[in-house]
Amino acid sequence: MKEIVVENGHQPSTSELVQEVAREVQNVPKESRRDFLRKGFLFSVAAAATLGTVTKLEAKSPINPKNLPPNNPEWGFKWGRDNNQNPYGVPSKYEANVVRRFVPWLTADQKASISFTPWQDLKGIIVPNGLHFTRSHGGVIDINPKEWRLMIHGLVDKEVILTLEDIKRYPSISVIHSFECAANNGMEWRGPGLNSLQVTHGMLSCSEWTGVPLKVILEDIGLKKGAKWMFPEGSDPAGVGRSVPIEKVLDDAMLVYAMNGEALRPEQGYPVRLFLPGWEGAIQVKWLKRLKFDDKSWMVREESTKYTMLQADGHAKMYNWPFEANSVITSPCPERDWKEQKHGKIKVEGIAWSGKGAISHVDVSTDGGNTWKQARFTSVVLPKAVCRFALEVEWDGKPMLLQSRATDDTGYTQPMAKQLVAARGKESVYHRNAIQTWEVKADGEVNNVHVYA
Amino acid sequence: MYMSTLKTIAGALLLASSLNAASHTVASPDSYPYPSVVIDKDGNKINVDGAKLLPQTMQVKHVYHSPYSGEGYNLGEKATKEQVKAWNTDTRPDGKGLPKGKMDVLAGSEVFIAKCASCHGDFGEGVDRFPVLSGGQGTLKLHPKTGGDAGPQKTIGSYAPYIAPFFWYIQTAMPLSAPKSLTNDEVYGILGYILQLNEIQVDGKDIEDETVIDKKFIMSVHLPNEKGFEYNNLRVADTKNTRCMKNCIDTKNMTIMHIQTDGTVVEPEFGEERYYYGEAKAEEVGSAIKTAYENTCAGCHGSGLVGSPKLGDKATWDKISKQTLKDIFDHAINGFNAMPPKGGDASLKDEMVKDIVKYMLEQSK
Numbered sequence: 001m002k003e004i005v006v007e008n009g010h011q012p013s014t015s016e017l018v019q020e021v022a023r024e025v026q027n028v029p030k031e032s033r034r035d036f037l038r039k040g041f042l043f044s045v046a047a048a049a050t051l052g053t054v055t056k057l058e059a060k061s062p063i064n065p066k067n068l069p070p071n072n073p074e075w076g077f078k079w080g081r082d083n084n085q086n087p088y089g090v091p092s093k094y095e096a097n098v099v100r101r102f103v104p105w106l107t108a109d110q111k112a113s114i115s116f117t118p119w120q121d122l123k124g125i126i127v128p129n130g131l132h133f134t135r136s137h138g139g140v141i142d143i144n145p146k147e148w149r150l151m152i153h154g155l156v157d158k159e160v161i162l163t164l165e166d167i168k169r170y171p172s173i174s175v176i177h178s179f180e181c182a183a184n185n186g187m188e189w190r191g192p193g194l195n196s197l198q199v200t201h202g203m204l205s206c207s208e209w210t211g212v213p214l215k216v217i218l219e220d221i222g223l224k225k226g227a228k229w230m231f232p233e234g235s236d237p238a239g240v241g242r243s244v245p246i247e248k249v250l251d252d253a254m255l256v257y258a259m260n261g262e263a264l265r266p267e268q269g270y271p272v273r274l275f276l277p278g279w280e281g282a283i284q285v286k287w288l289k290r291l292k293f294d295d296k297s298w299m300v301r302e303e304s305t306k307y308t309m310l311q312a313d314g315h316a317k318m319y320n321w322p323f324e325a326n327s328v329i330t331s332p333c334p335e336r337d338w339k340e341q342k343h344g345k346i347k348v349e350g351i352a353w354s355g356k357g358a359i360s361h362v363d364v365s366t367d368g369g370n371t372w373k374q375a376r377f378t379s380v381v382l383p384k385a386v387c388r389f390a391l392e393v394e395w396d397g398k399p400m401l402l403q404s405r406a407t408d409d410t411g412y413t414q415p416m417a418k419q420l421v422a423a424r425g426k427e428s429v430y431h432r433n434a435i436q437t438w439e440v441k442a443d444g445e446v447n448n449v450h451v452y453a
Numbered sequence: 454m455y456m457s458t459l460k461t462i463a464g465a466l467l468l469a470s471s472l473n474a475a476s477h478t479v480a481s482p483d484s485y486p487y488p489s490v491v492i493d494k495d496g497n498k499i500n501v502d503g504a505k506l507l508p509q510t511m512q513v514k515h516v517y518h519s520p521y522s523g524e525g526y527n528l529g530e531k532a533t534k535e536q537v538k539a540w541n542t543d544t545r546p547d548g549k550g551l552p553k554g555k556m557d558v559l560a561g562s563e564v565f566i567a568k569c570a571s572c573h574g575d576f577g578e579g580v581d582r583f584p585v586l587s588g589g590q591g592t593l594k595l596h597p598k599t600g601g602d603a604g605p606q607k608t609i610g611s612y613a614p615y616i617a618p619f620f621w622y623i624q625t626a627m628p629l630s631a632p633k634s635l636t637n638d639e640v641y642g643i644l645g646y647i648l649q650l651n652e653i654q655v656d657g658k659d660i661e662d663e664t665v666i667d668k669k670f671i672m673s674v675h676l677p678n679e680k681g682f683e684y685n686n687l688r689v690a691d692t693k694n695t696r697c698m699k700n701c702i703d704t705k706n707m708t709i710m711h712i713q714t715d716g717t718v719v720e721p722e723f724g725e726e727r728y729y730y731g732e733a734k735a736e737e738v739g740s741a742i743k744t745a746y747e748n749t750c751a752g753c754h755g756s757g758l759v760g761s762p763k764l765g766d767k768a769t770w771d772k773i774s775k776q777t778l779k780d781i782f783d784h785a786i787n788g789f790n791a792m793p794p795k796g797g798d799a800s801l802k803d804e805m806v807k808d809i810v811k812y813m814l815e816q817s818k
Contacts, residue, residue, distance in 0.1 A: 062730060093729065094728040094729055094730070095728070095729065096729035096731070097723070097724040097726075097727070097728065097729045099721060101719040101720060101721060101723075102719065102720055103716070103717075103718060103719055103720075104718060104720055105716070105718060107582065108572075108581055108582035108583045108756065109629075109752075109755060109756040109758065110751070110755050110756065111629070111752065111755075112629070116719075121727070137626070138626065138629065138632065139752075151532055151536065151537065151540050152529075152532075153532055153537045153540075153541065154541075158529075158531065159531065159532040159537055160528075160529030160530065160531060160532055161529055161530050161531075161532045161536065162528060162529040163529075166528040166529050169526065169528060170523055170526060170528065171521045171522075171523065187716075190597070191710050191712075191713070192710055192711065192712045193712060193714075193715075193716050194712075194715070194716055194717050195712055195715055195717045196717050196719065196723075198719070199717065199719065212523075215523075216521070216522065216523035217523055218523070219522050219523040219524045220523040220524060220525070220526045220527065220528060221529070231543055233540075233543070233625075237626065237629075237632045237633075238625075238626045238632070239625035239626050239632065239633075240626075241543060241621070241625075289540065290540050290541075292541065292543065294545075296545060296546075296547070296549075298543060298545055298546070298618055299545075299546050299614060299615055299618055300543075300618045300621070300622060301613070301618065301619060301622045304612075304613055304614050304615070304618070304682070305607055305608075305609070305612050305613045308682065309685070310593060310605055310607075312594075312596055313594065314593040314594035314681070315593075315681050315682065315683060316593075316612075316681060316682050316683075317682070317683055317684075317685040318682045318683070318684060318685065319684050319685055319687075320685045320687070321687065322687060324690065335723060336727065361696060363696060363698070367704075368702070368704075368707060368709070369701055369702050370699070370700065370701050370702050370704050371698065371699045371700070371701070372696075372697070372698045372699070372701065373698075401709070405694070405696070407696055412690050413694040413695060413696055414694060415692035415694045416694060419692040419693075419694055420692055422692075423691040423692050424691065425596050426596050426597075427596050427604060427605050437709075439709070439711075447711065447712065448712060449709050449710060449711050449712075450709070450710040451707060451708070451709055451710075452707070452708040452709075452710065453702035453703050453704065453706060453707035453708065
């Protein structure tokens, strides 16, 4: 494969790189172009795309010594803005880099596409609503809440049409749960390909969700005997539908209309989405239109040709709903490395989560998984939710292979990459929860690597 | 007398002092009266604010099982038969839900080429990164060692277990730019053409151009990979790692895989610094124009679909900008090549279409 040569001293921008890749693609025979495009890692964008040499977006921090002690900083000498100048509120202007990002080559268009949560800059366990990763199959839509209707039909006593006000009148609860796309980390099966926490683990979020448990609604309208499956369908252009077993419906399934205190964002299915704690995101249908109860499942496209895990022997596992225990170190990471950190005591921080229960332990290794120390929790630890952990280590410039390993209260421990590959092969696409390794180099640079031992 | 006088004076003093300093303990900058943690009668440690001192661990485990019920709310309007019929469009593997309708494969291929081929290719081979619909049989066991080797090709012919659910899928979600626009007949015809492209046989017979596709036909189809799936037993993990704490791996045979070719291209780009020191990101000027572009034009021009000039593709737009503005406006308003008049939204005013054209030219300089 031809490498794209970057001229000395020229830092190409992302759009230049994408155009360069596009030009390269034109030179590939049409027959194999598809494969070329499908396997994004082949894009040989040389060193240009690594984070260390990324195009400079803005000037370095302009530090005015007059604002440093013993001087009084200039912002203390005059009145600030009016208290309600921004009636909704916006983050500090210095935080404008903390945004969702997408990978242009990953999807054919920007409607059926993905954007990633910037975990490298987030703290705590709640992801701000604007930074919740987004994934939709036909673009984001706006629904007038007064025109929104939910039909519940099939094997129920009363086939009904509910309004948003009806949904809000039912008894509600607020719960904190993680939310993840089945393809999170899915680009890493064949090997390390992306040097960024945001794009290796950014299809994960965690919020407080408010809504009504589905069993509450079904107590009102009555479920008929023989109802084994529920088919939720979205009202959006893609009309995503999936099969949900009745056991989950009657356990903790919800119809949610608020996240982190405010109405759902359009990207998350405003006004109402299905919510299935701990399960893959694509089944938690957004912009909900109807719920149908029936005696058999549907095996629709999104649960047969997609969202199934192809095994090494050629057969595939379907209905892979919950996420198993997972964790990743968020500091350091490729985006937030230790290049400018002085040697000494430093904390390794990260997040852990499981779709099957609460995290019971997180261990951290600095030597690629040979020796481990138990980390401490630094947040509440809730079932089916992101929790935080930390462990202090000594940073003396010796290279490290940093890993974290989560265990949940089912007794399951997050697997090593080789265990996952031995069990499933490399073409499973979904539900990759292998222990992540960050290589910390002597100068503090951090890279995504895979360790096999 | 003396004593009573004294008492009176003392009373007066007391009164004076209570007026002066009151009966409360005066807050003094020299001391804070509640500095220590105290133990209450139940043995709890009580902090200065009256709260119990919590144990070091912040672990909270809770259960969301409260006694409440939806019974008796009696909400919602009864769905009428007509309403249910209109929305009840799903189609199960066993054919339940497949509607009336039929089309032969030749006619289906014409519908496919007119409405599906711009993304999926005339023969289902896939354009750009849009899904491949044909071929791939025998590839499911290919597990390439490197990204360059051929991998599994998942199509309707090679991977999908059942064809009937695709009726609902295609009718609901396709074509991407005009979902829910295909008639029942057209969907049957398209399904027939896709099955033919995949060389699916029914009862040992090839699907011919004249073969008529309807509910009965679809129910007789068995796809090659029908038995290729198993339900995941989610109660049993397929990996069994343990919480080993030392000497956990064979360090002599440790392999570290580094990124060979980095695919980390993101938008917006990562900043060099954690913090942002650029200009404040101003409100978009002319956001109504941008919104109209996003709603009507970006479906194709955002990604260069159906041969449309992609927004930001400087070379292509340079060529376009060599025409007169009048000509460009004319193309945009009245349609050009695959593009329908006004991008398919007749409600757009001519002036808005012109503004959008200017916006697109500006964005592609």
